[in-house]
Amino acid sequence: VSLDSRVREVINRRMQDPTPHIFEDAQLQIYTLMHRDSYPRFLNSSVYRSL
Numbered sequence: 001v002s003l004d005s006r007v008r009e010v011i012n013r014r015m016q017d018p019t020p021h022i023f024e025d026a027q028l029q030i031y032t033l034m035h036r037d038s039y040p041r042f043l044n045s046s047v048y049r050s051l
Helices: 005-014 024-043
Strands: none
Touching (some): 005 024
């Protein structure tokens, strides 16, 4: 999974005192990437069109 360095650094710092919310920034970043890039490309792919 490709996360930007800021999110990785935040997660690494939070690992010292983890909470149930430690990965929320990463989750939002990945969701946004999928929503704006990966999913639209999938919808335009031949794999999707052949379903």
